[in-house]
Amino acid sequence: MRDLKEIRKDIDKIDNQLIELFKQRMDCARDVGIYKQANNIPVLNEGRENEILDAVEEKGGEYGASARLLYSNIMELSRALQHNIVGSGKELKSVINNASTDIPSSGIKVAYQGIKGANGHEATLRLFPNGEAVNYKSFADVFSAVDNGEVAFGVLPVENSSAGSVSAVYDLILKHRFYIVKALDLPIDYCLAGLKQSAFEDIEIVWSHPQSLSQCAQYIADHGFDSVPFSNTAIAARDVAKEKRLNVAAICSYKACEEYGLKVLDNHLQDNDENTTRFIVISKKLYIPKDANRISLCFSLPHVTGSLYSLLCRFNSLGLNLTKIESRPRQGRQFEYLFYLDFSGNVRSENVIELVSQLSEEMPEFSFLGNYAEPEFPIK
Numbered sequence: 271m272r273d274l275k276e277i278r279k280d281i282d283k284i285d286n287q288l289i290e291l292f293k294q295r296m297d298c299a300r301d302v303g304i305y306k307q308a309n310n311i312p313v314l315n316e317g318r319e320n321e322i323l324d325a326v327e328e329k330g331g332e333y334g335a336s337a338r339l340l341y342s343n344i345m346e347l348s349r350a351l352q353h354n355i356v357g358s359g360k361e362l363k364s365v366i367n368n369a370s371t372d373i374p375s376s377g378i379k380v381a382y383q384g385i386k387g388a389n390g391h392e393a394t395l396r397l398f399p400n401g402e403a404v405n406y407k408s409f410a411d412v413f414s415a416v417d418n419g420e421v422a423f424g425v426l427p428v429e430n431s432s433a434g435s436v437s438a439v440y441d442l443i444l445k446h447r448f449y450i451v452k453a454l455d456l457p458i459d460y461c462l463a464g465l466k467q468s469a470f471e472d473i474e475i476v477w478s479h480p481q482s483l484s485q486c487a488q489y490i491a492d493h494g495f496d497s498v499p500f501s502n503t504a505i506a507a508r509d510v511a512k513e514k515r516l517n518v519a520a521i522c523s524y525k526a527c528e529e530y531g532l533k534v535l536d537n538h539l540q541d542n543d544e545n546t547t548r549f550i551v552i553s554k555k556l557y558i559p560k561d562a563n564r565i566s567l568c569f570s571l572p573h574v575t576g577s578l579y580s581l582l583c584r585f586n587s588l589g590l591n592l593t594k595i596e597s598r599p600r601q602g603r604q605f606e607y608l609f610y611l612d613f614s615g616n617v618r619s620e621n622v623i624e625l626v627s628q629l630s631e632e633m634p635e636f637s638f639l640g641n642y643a644e645p646e647f648p649i650k
């Protein structure tokens with residue numbers, strides 16, 4: 271066995287050589303950057319990178335896979351350097367610099383999906399206490415209303431703490447790419463809402479939105495109820511009141527129960543006590559409030575080996591905290607995905623805007639979706 275001190279001496283010697291070579295390589299990358307800027311050539315050259323990665327993997331022998339990983343990181347660093355030289359992301363920087371900081375709070379219409387008493391309605395009232403809440407039948411209708419200017423903003427649920435993402439909304443976000451200007455985690459508390467003349471023992475069937483049925487799945491199973499999906503919790507409550515069947519109740523908010531003249535037959539049905547749903551506000555116009563602390567992006571990945579891995583490394587190396595990553599299959603393209611990503615930060619800080627600008631140049635179908643203020647913890 272070799273002596274540890276001796277081995278470490280060797281490592282130090284090799285590192286001294288490696289760091290010199292690394293500096294020389296970065297100097298070359300900088301020179302390529304200057305050449306690329308002068309000749310208007312894009313920073314990323316996937317073909318060249320793949321050639322280098324294949325060659326080092328082969329030459330790396332038993333360490334081939336590790337050599338590939340090391341080089342993909344090195345080239346990531348060369349690209350970051352070159353993006354600074356060529357001044358990447360000019361368009362995006364100008365969009366961000368021209369964003370307004372103050373979101374109008376009164377004299378505006380705000381769209382939500384469902385009817386009065388729906389969780390979306392409650393979220394809208396909390397997000398825009400002085401706005402006019404306007405209801406639409408579907409999530410797609412909310413997007414259309416924002417698109418054609420019928421309303422200034424739209425409020426949409428994106429994720430529930432126990433039932434997961436609302437994938438239909440993510441698909442619409444990725445399709446329309448409106449800006450996200452606010453977000454809120456709303457505590458969700460469900461009751462069992464029946465007719466005034468019903469008793470708890472009469473109930474055999476529950477009506478609600480599939481997400482809500484899923485958030486109360488254990489409760490429903492424990493009581494042996496049959497469940498029927500509805501497009502919205504408040505619509506389920508309204509229809510229970512309309513159809514007058516003694517054995518049917520809605521799983522809905524306390525507000526919806528009251529709104530449609532129903533009686534609370536049981537309380538707090540959600541399986542998880544900390545049940546919350548995250549709502550976002552979409553807008554055609556970009557607003558970036560001064561206290562913005564969350565950034566959303568969407569893109570697809572370049573065809574470079576390990577591109578998702580190296581993307582995550584970039585956030586990690588800047589100490590930026592990813593709060594969400596969601597992938598959705600691209601329509602009509604097998605095994606190709608669009609990514610939706612949220613992270614903590616403000617684009618007014620230099621390292622954040624540099625990273626976002628670099629990604630805007632490198633990620634196919636990139637969109638900056640917004641930088642908005644979101645409370646760290648659910649409101650009560």
Ligand SMILES: O=C(O)C(=O)C[C@]1(C(=O)O)C=C[C@@H](O)C=C1
Pocket residue numbers: 299302303313314315316318319322344345348349352
């Ligand atoms: O060869 C180039 O075009 C470079 O910019 C150099 C380099 C590298 O570090 O090797 C960096 C970025 C490119 O995507 C490809 C390769």
